[in-house]
Amino acid sequence: MNEVQGPSRRSLLYGAAVMAGSAMLAGCSSGDSKSSDGGNGKSGGASDKNESPSNAKGSATRPLTPPAKLSEAPSLAALVKAGKLPALKDRLPDHPYVLPHNWVTSGKYGGQLNLVDMTTAGGTYGSVREHMYGFSPLRWLNDGQDVGPGLAESFESNAEATQWTFHFRKGLKWSDGQPWTTADVLFWWQDWTLYPGTGQVPPDELRSGSGKVAKLEAPDAQTLVITFDKPAPLLAQQMAAYVNGGDGGNGRIWSMPKHYLKQFHPKYTPSVGEDWASAGGAFVKNYLFATNPDCPTMTGWKLKSLKEGSSMVWERNPFYYEVDKEGQQLPYVDEVRVTLTSDQQVALLQIQTGKIDFAHCSFMGIGLGEYAGIKASSAKANTSIQLWNSGSGTGQMFFLNYDFQDPKLRKLFREPKFRQALSHAVDRSKIQKAIYFNQGTPTTGTASPMSTEFNADQQGKQDYQRWRDSYLKYDPAKAKQLLDELNVKDTDGDGWRELPDGSKLALEIDFPADEGPDAKKVDAYMEKDWRAVGLNAKRVPIPPNSFDDQWTSGKLMGHTNWEVSNVGSNLVQPYWVVPIESSRWAPLEGQYYAVRGSDMESKERDVDPYKRHPPRMEPEKGGPIERIWKFYDQAKVEPDPVKRSSLIWQLLKIHINEGPFFQGSVGNYPVMEVHKKDLHNVPTHDNLAFGGLTGPWGHPTPAVYDPECFYWEDPGKHDV
Incomplete structure (x- = not known):
C-alpha cells in the first residue's frame, strides 16, 4: 500500500522530533519491536488505553451464525x-455477513465521521x-x-484445484435495492475485462499456470x-487481495451493476455508440x-456528493449486507x-x-517524523494515536x-558480491534512528515478515530471520573486501574505485524527482556510506513522467522510493521475489516472462533486447532468475500445500544465498492511526492478530478492520 510515498515536507518540529519522538515512541512501545521473532514482535504498542472497549484479539476464522x-x-x-x-428483512440477504472481529462491541447509531484524503486532478480516490471492503467475494x-x-458465503x-465453486449469499442487493447476482460477475468479466477495445487485461488470478485464461460460468444467480x-x-x-476495483491501484472489483451500466454499453444499448x-x-x-453518485455500490456507504478536489460525502447504504453479532x-x-487536499501540510494541520476523526496517516505520506507534533496536539484535538505494524519487509529501499543496458555495469550488478558489498556498507542503525525513531527492525530486505511461509512454524521463522540478517551487518571492511575480490579497486589513485577493466565507475542512485522526504533521507545515507x-x-x-519508461527499458541504474509489502503466501503477490513484470529489479526479464505463452514470445528474436517492443530479454541459462521461474512455475500449480511450501522455500533460498536482489533499511516499522478518543471499535495494536498489516495494497x-463498525460514544455530539 505504501510502496510509493506521496509528496510531503517535514513540519517545523522535525529537528526536535528526532529526540523527542524517539523518547515518546519508546515510552509507548511494547518493548520488543526489535526482537528476532520472525515478524511477530510489536513495533510500537498502544499509546492510549481507552481506544478499544475490548482486549480481545484477532478475528473468528469460521463464519458466525446469523443472529x-x-x-x-x-x-x-x-x-x-x-x-x-x-423492511430490513427484505434488504438483507438470507444469511448476512456477521462481523467476525473479537475486539468489536455492539455500537450506537448516528453521527458523522470526518476523514481526509490526498488528491490530484482527476483522481479516482483509491x-x-x-x-x-464491500465488493470482495x-x-x-x-x-x-x-x-x-x-x-x-462459502466456497470449495x-x-x-482446477475448479472452484463459489456460493454467494442469497438476497444480496445493490445500494439502489436491485438484486445482486452472478450475472453482475459475468458482466464484469465478459463485458468489461474481456470485451474488445476496453484495454483490460485478465487478472493474474484468472490465468492458469500455463497462462491460459480461466472459464467463468454461472449455473444460477x-x-x-x-x-x-x-x-x-x-x-x-x-480473491481476498485488493478491494473495490477500478483505477487507482485497488485491483479487481469482481462485479459491476449490470442493470445500471448496460445503458452505457454498446452491446446492450447501441445508441451510445457502435x-x-x-x-x-x-x-x-x-x-x-x-466518483459517480448514481452508480450503485456494494460498500457500507455510498457516494452522496463530490466536489472535485474539495470534498466528498458518503451516506449509509441501506442495503449493506453486514451485521454485528447482535444483529x-x-x-x-x-x-x-472526506476533505480532499493536494497539500500534505493541510492534512496534517487538520489532524492536529x-x-x-480518523486518519490512516500513510495515505497522506505522514510518517513517524510527525509523531511528536500530533502527540503534542492530541489533548486539545481529543485524539489518540495507534501504532499499527506496517508489515513492510524493507522500509525505504534500493x-x-x-x-541495465551497459554490459560492463550489468555484469557487475549481477555479481552477488557487489550487491552484498553495497548492503554491508550501509549503517542501518542511523536510518532507524533518524527516519523510524528506533522503531521497526533493521533488515537486509525481505518479503513481508507477515508472509504465511514465515509464520507456519518455528523453522519458517528461523529461515525468515536468516534472510533478514543475511547481509545486514554494518561492516565497511567486509564491503571493501568483497569489492576487492571483484577487482573493483581504485587503480588510478583518484580515491574512487574503478571497474575491473580500469574504466570509471559512477554509481547512480536514480529516484523520481517527486519522491517523499523519508526516501530522500535514506538515499542520502546510502550515498554517504557507499562513498565511504x-x-x-x-x-x-x-x-x-519518464521514470517508468526509462526503468523498463534498462536505462536507469537503480531505483528507490519503493517498499516491499505483501500479504498471505509469497506467491499471492510474487512480484518482488519472482520477476514476472517490468517495474521491479529485473525489468526486461520480467517483461519476457509476462509475454510467455503469447504471440509476442516468438517475435523479434533477432532484435536487440533493448530495442524490442516492449524491451525484454531471456534470463541467463542456469542463472538465478531462470531457477526462480522454475520453482515459481511449479509452486503456483501445486495443489498440495506441503509440496508447494517446499518449492517456495527453494525459491526464497536463492534470494538468501545469491541476493540481495533488493536492499532494505528498516522493516515492519509502525504506521500511525489517529482517531478521536470517543470513537470506538478502532482496534488497538494488541487487538490485531499480528499488530496490524498496513503496507500492502493487497491487504486493504x-x-x-471494518470501519463500518466504528461508532461514537455519544453520536448526538457528531450529528450530520
Missing part, C-alpha cells in the same frame, strides 16, 4: 415506516475505497493469515464456477462508484465526509487541530537494475 433478531439505524426505520424503504482476516467469506475446490486448465491453488487468497471506441468514454465515466445492520455511522567505501555514488533525480487497510 435470530435483526435491527437497523433509526433513520432507516423511519424511512421504512414512511413506506420509502423496504485511498477512500481502501476504507470499504472473500476477505482477509487476522492480518492476512486467514481468508474468510465476503459476498460469497476439487482436489486438483448465486453460484459461480471458475475452471482452469491447470491447478490454481492460490485463488482464494488472490463499438467501444465510441461508447467507452461514457461507460468509464459512469462505472466508478467513488444490528452496519454501518453505525450515518455519514462519512481535531478536524479529522535496488539495482539487474538488466570508495564508490563514486551520487543521487540522480529523474522526471517522474483499514477496510480489513
Whole structure:
C-alpha cells in the first residue's frame, strides 16, 4: 500500500522530533519491536488505553451464525415506516455477513465521521475505497493469515484445484435495492475485462499456470464456477487481495451493476455508440462508484456528493449486507465526509487541530517524523494515536537494475558480491534512528515478515530471520573486501574505485524527482556510506513522467522510493521475489516472462533486447532468475500445500544465498492511526492478530478492520 510515498515536507518540529519522538515512541512501545521473532514482535504498542472497549484479539476464522433478531439505524426505520424503504428483512440477504472481529462491541447509531484524503486532478480516490471492503467475494482476516467469506458465503475446490465453486449469499442487493447476482460477475468479466477495445487485461488470478485464461460460468444467480486448465491453488487468497476495483491501484472489483451500466454499453444499448471506441468514454465515466453518485455500490456507504478536489460525502447504504453479532445492520455511522487536499501540510494541520476523526496517516505520506507534533496536539484535538505494524519487509529501499543496458555495469550488478558489498556498507542503525525513531527492525530486505511461509512454524521463522540478517551487518571492511575480490579497486589513485577493466565507475542512485522526504533521507545515507567505501555514488533525480519508461527499458541504474509489502503466501503477490513484470529489479526479464505463452514470445528474436517492443530479454541459462521461474512455475500449480511450501522455500533460498536482489533499511516499522478518543471499535495494536498489516495494497487497510463498525460514544455530539 505504501510502496510509493506521496509528496510531503517535514513540519517545523522535525529537528526536535528526532529526540523527542524517539523518547515518546519508546515510552509507548511494547518493548520488543526489535526482537528476532520472525515478524511477530510489536513495533510500537498502544499509546492510549481507552481506544478499544475490548482486549480481545484477532478475528473468528469460521463464519458466525446469523443472529435470530435483526435491527437497523433509526433513520432507516423511519424511512421504512414512511413506506420509502423496504423492511430490513427484505434488504438483507438470507444469511448476512456477521462481523467476525473479537475486539468489536455492539455500537450506537448516528453521527458523522470526518476523514481526509490526498488528491490530484482527476483522481479516482483509491485511498477512500481502501476504507470499504464491500465488493470482495472473500476477505482477509487476522492480518492476512486467514481468508474468510465476503459476498460469497462459502466456497470449495476439487482436489486438483482446477475448479472452484463459489456460493454467494442469497438476497444480496445493490445500494439502489436491485438484486445482486452472478450475472453482475459475468458482466464484469465478459463485458468489461474481456470485451474488445476496453484495454483490460485478465487478472493474474484468472490465468492458469500455463497462462491460459480461466472459464467463468454461472449455473444460477448465486453460484459461480471458475475452471482452469491447470491447478490454481492460490485463488482464494488472490480473491481476498485488493478491494473495490477500478483505477487507482485497488485491483479487481469482481462485479459491476449490470442493470445500471448496460445503458452505457454498446452491446446492450447501441445508441451510445457502435463499438467501444465510441461508447467507452461514457461507460468509464459512469462505472466508478467513488466518483459517480448514481452508480450503485456494494460498500457500507455510498457516494452522496463530490466536489472535485474539495470534498466528498458518503451516506449509509441501506442495503449493506453486514451485521454485528447482535444483529444490528452496519454501518453505525450515518455519514462519512472526506476533505480532499493536494497539500500534505493541510492534512496534517487538520489532524492536529481535531478536524479529522480518523486518519490512516500513510495515505497522506505522514510518517513517524510527525509523531511528536500530533502527540503534542492530541489533548486539545481529543485524539489518540495507534501504532499499527506496517508489515513492510524493507522500509525505504534500493535496488539495482539487474538488466541495465551497459554490459560492463550489468555484469557487475549481477555479481552477488557487489550487491552484498553495497548492503554491508550501509549503517542501518542511523536510518532507524533518524527516519523510524528506533522503531521497526533493521533488515537486509525481505518479503513481508507477515508472509504465511514465515509464520507456519518455528523453522519458517528461523529461515525468515536468516534472510533478514543475511547481509545486514554494518561492516565497511567486509564491503571493501568483497569489492576487492571483484577487482573493483581504485587503480588510478583518484580515491574512487574503478571497474575491473580500469574504466570509471559512477554509481547512480536514480529516484523520481517527486519522491517523499523519508526516501530522500535514506538515499542520502546510502550515498554517504557507499562513498565511504570508495564508490563514486551520487543521487540522480529523474522526471517522474519518464521514470517508468526509462526503468523498463534498462536505462536507469537503480531505483528507490519503493517498499516491499505483501500479504498471505509469497506467491499471492510474487512480484518482488519472482520477476514476472517490468517495474521491479529485473525489468526486461520480467517483461519476457509476462509475454510467455503469447504471440509476442516468438517475435523479434533477432532484435536487440533493448530495442524490442516492449524491451525484454531471456534470463541467463542456469542463472538465478531462470531457477526462480522454475520453482515459481511449479509452486503456483501445486495443489498440495506441503509440496508447494517446499518449492517456495527453494525459491526464497536463492534470494538468501545469491541476493540481495533488493536492499532494505528498516522493516515492519509502525504506521500511525489517529482517531478521536470517543470513537470506538478502532482496534488497538494488541487487538490485531499480528499488530496490524498496513503496507500492502493487497491487504486493504483499514477496510480489513471494518470501519463500518466504528461508532461514537455519544453520536448526538457528531450529528450530520
